[in-house]
Amino acid sequence: MVSENYYDVTKYAAGNPGEDIGAVINDIIADIKNRQAVADANDGGKPGSVIYIPPGDYRLFTQVVIDVSYLKIVGSGHGFTSSSIRFNTPASELAHWHEVWPGGSRILVDTSPEAADGEAAGAAFYVKRSGNPRISSVEFADFCIDGLHFTDDGSGQNDAENTYRNGKTGIYVGSANDSFRITGMGLVYLEHGVIVHDGDALAIDNNFIAECGNCIELKGMGQASRIANNFVGAGYRGYSIYAENYAGILVSSNNVFPRGASSIHFSGVVRSSVTGNRFHSFYPGMLVFAANCCENLVSSNHFLRDREPWTPMQKYDNGLDDLFGLLQIDGSNNSLIANHISEIIDARYIRPPAAKPVIINVVSGSGNYIASNHIVAATEISQKDKSDAPNSACFSTQVSALLSTGNSTLLDVTTVLVQKESVRNTVLDSGNDEQVVMNRTVNAFRGTPVLGQ
Numbered sequence: 001m002v003s004e005n006y007y008d009v010t011k012y013a014a015g016n017p018g019e020d021i022g023a024v025i026n027d028i029i030a031d032i033k034n035r036q037a038v039a040d041a042n043d044g045g046k047p048g049s050v051i052y053i054p055p056g057d058y059r060l061f062t063q064v065v066i067d068v069s070y071l072k073i074v075g076s077g078h079g080f081t082s083s084s085i086r087f088n089t090p091a092s093e094l095a096h097w098h099e100v101w102p103g104g105s106r107i108l109v110d111t112s113p114e115a116a117d118g119e120a121a122g123a124a125f126y127v128k129r130s131g132n133p134r135i136s137s138v139e140f141a142d143f144c145i146d147g148l149h150f151t152d153d154g155s156g157q158n159d160a161e162n163t164y165r166n167g168k169t170g171i172y173v174g175s176a177n178d179s180f181r182i183t184g185m186g187l188v189y190l191e192h193g194v195i196v197h198d199g200d201a202l203a204i205d206n207n208f209i210a211e212c213g214n215c216i217e218l219k220g221m222g223q224a225s226r227i228a229n230n231f232v233g234a235g236y237r238g239y240s241i242y243a244e245n246y247a248g249i250l251v252s253s254n255n256v257f258p259r260g261a262s263s264i265h266f267s268g269v270v271r272s273s274v275t276g277n278r279f280h281s282f283y284p285g286m287l288v289f290a291a292n293c294c295e296n297l298v299s300s301n302h303f304l305r306d307r308e309p310w311t312p313m314q315k316y317d318n319g320l321d322d323l324f325g326l327l328q329i330d331g332s333n334n335s336l337i338a339n340h341i342s343e344i345i346d347a348r349y350i351r352p353p354a355a356k357p358v359i360i361n362v363v364s365g366s367g368n369y370i371a372s373n374h375i376v377a378a379t380e381i382s383q384k385d386k387s388d389a390p391n392s393a394c395f396s397t398q399v400s401a402l403l404s405t406g407n408s409t410l411l412d413v414t415t416v417l418v419q420k421e422s423v424r425n426t427v428l429d430s431g432n433d434e435q436v437v438m439n440r441t442v443n444a445f446r447g448t449p450v451l452g453q
């Protein structure tokens, strides 16, 4: 039996996928709907299809609109490479590079940002279906969505390619959905990588979503989803991982690299776990729980905050000062247990000047349990001045900053601050008597033991 439900975009009869893969995929979806018109034919009838994108460059002018279940769009290569490093490398040097663009099965999002009217309109892939049941089992796997360029932000200050703005979104899911999968993708230079509304049992696994204004955003409301094993890193204006009004999410084993305004930002998220991740940030506000996040477990994560070492990006930040908290908690009954937190920064970069940085800032709520967090705060090891290093030396500059440990001076910090609005919290072994600031008559405290006392 020859399957009719396998399509290769390069073999499809209509359109030219190199010129506009969006129009070709929309045509394929129309064909699937034509052929699979009956909801209950012989105990089935709507198995969906796979659309295969072989390695190659495919321009997209027309937004793909998906309103069928069981559709899998799959390529053979996420194709990520850094566009940020490349755009900060002088043309004379680029002339000798082996390749300059991302690769793999690569979609070049060439929609006009001016025409983009909001995050949905600017999306390369737009999933939306009303009625019942919720659209199910749409899968995106193993291809690259490249937003190509960032654009001038009108400030007159910033290099266009470093603005993290272009009005483009990679994948936008606008209606309630079940059992979606986004796996093995490479998303780069999009203002928004993935936005999913009303997700249920959604898996965002093993992707490379970096150098996007925002990487992963779960919106509306949802449950029982997973963000795991991804490489993620947003721009200084956006979210690396964001969720609002979701319950029961697992965020685990992600490697979240800097310059997102936050590494993880939850708003009204409850009963979820953030475990075993590595978070690295250049700014305060790495983990933000806002709008009453409750009963979440934050455990066994590694947090590192240091200063941007790469010259072309040193003029940017997220606008927060060091009193905001590296972790800021608004909510009740959360557990912050056994995290390692390193803040490695020279005193002259602390804002406001001479302030004592706050590591965990509990701003409201009650009943939070903060125990056995190891907080290391120290100045940077003095390094050879890198300001004359070529911009293309991004990797060596960043790695030598990361690898330097040893003879630094300890930095005075407030390890835990419980604001007066927050009561009945328990703080154990997460800083000594001087490092933990809170009202000890309405909160329980046991300090990390101090030598000789």
Ligand SMILES: OC[C@H]1O[C@@]2(CO[C@]3(CO)O[C@H](CO)[C@@H](O)[C@@H]3O2)[C@@H](O)[C@@H]1O
Binding pocket: 081, 082, 084, 085, 210, 211, 233, 234, 257, 258, 259, 394, 398
């Ligand atoms: O080191 C991890 C990733 O970082 C790079 C390289 O470095 C960059 C350049 O802008 O600096 C950031 C912060 O480290 C990254 O988000 C960004 O992207 C990827 O090239 C690299 O894969």
